[in-house]
Amino acid sequence: MIAVIGLLLGALAGLFLEPTVPLFLQPYLPIAVVAALDALFGGLRALLDRTFDDRVFLVSFLSNVVVAALIVFLGDQLGVGSQLSTAVVVVLGIRIFSNAAAIRRHLLKA
């Protein structure tokens, strides 16, 4: 729970402070945000499954973002950046969808 509260506080602070992201990180932001969404939905589902764990949530969040950005960076270096970002987005998109479906089943029983 601590992690969720911290995340919310950080998000609020981010809304007010509007931190600027360094220019060299800009290309990786969209993918990183999608990866973060994936981790968020995973955490929410675990919460509903009553298996939520702060440590696992934070580690998955952090590693998701870093790995996604790293893959895109690697792709950029190899000249297949856009294709690799598409691959990452497809995989994360499917995960987000099925997590959302599981959450929906939990909440609406339908």
Next chain:
Amino acid sequence: MTSREDRTGKDLPGGRAPAGTAGARRPDASMALLNDLMARPTDPEYAEAAARPHAPQTTPQRLTRSGLEMVIAFVLGLVLVGAIVSLRTPQSAVTSSLLLLSDQIRERTEQADALAKENAALSADVDALQADLLAENDPELFEDLRLSELLSGAVGVTGPGLVVVLTDAPPDTTGQVDPEKRVQDIDVQIVVNGLFAAGAEAIAVNGQRLTALSAIRNVSIAILVDDVPLSSPYRIEAIGDVRSMQTAFARTSAADHLTLLGSAFDIAVATSAADELSLSGAGSTRLRYAQVPESVTSSGAGQEEQDS
């Protein structure tokens, strides 16, 4: 023994149920990735962490851990929202960079204009000084120089002549001018060539004096004369004997071309005679690489300007 259940039971060792068992090779094993994605998207670590027995922790241990998690989560949330905020404002970045570019263009254009003006003033100074000095010391050479400058188009000239004005076709119903119906570089070239062939002694397009080194070319929709972008209407002024030029020009292919432009492309063509045209000079040109061959006699080789 004939039932389907029995046969399946025989094939699998131990008679286990065919689906959902760990040891058996599933018929859709090659789809494992898709199955994993669709069927079990939650990170299994959550289940593992829940199943792991919790080691008893002392209060300070738990506090440090909670604090650490809090800090990490706070930073992650901050960065995430920062990323989202900066992703949501690309439009302004684009427009601001556009503004920056247009500002730069305006600034540079002003600089170029100022430099051109300075250049003109300086060359006028140089001319005046040269005239003073040369006229005093070597009147003959001064005459030569005057003639060379006049012939090469370096100085402004006045005289009677013809004026040909080419105007792009009017915009159609959508407010756009069909690129086909714009005046092209080739049109201006043909008219200029025709005028020279008809005996023109000096020609300027929209005030840009043509010399032996001039070029007329298209860049996108603009016509560049000596790298100066011009726009419609294009006013081509030619100094020469009006009467003979008119008749000679009417006989050239340029006249036919102008008729074609008017009839096929809606390009307005207006030709008129003028008693007094005043063309500016193109400034002194300096040849850096062209040299007079040794064997040539001086009669035809006095045209190029040395350091002026």
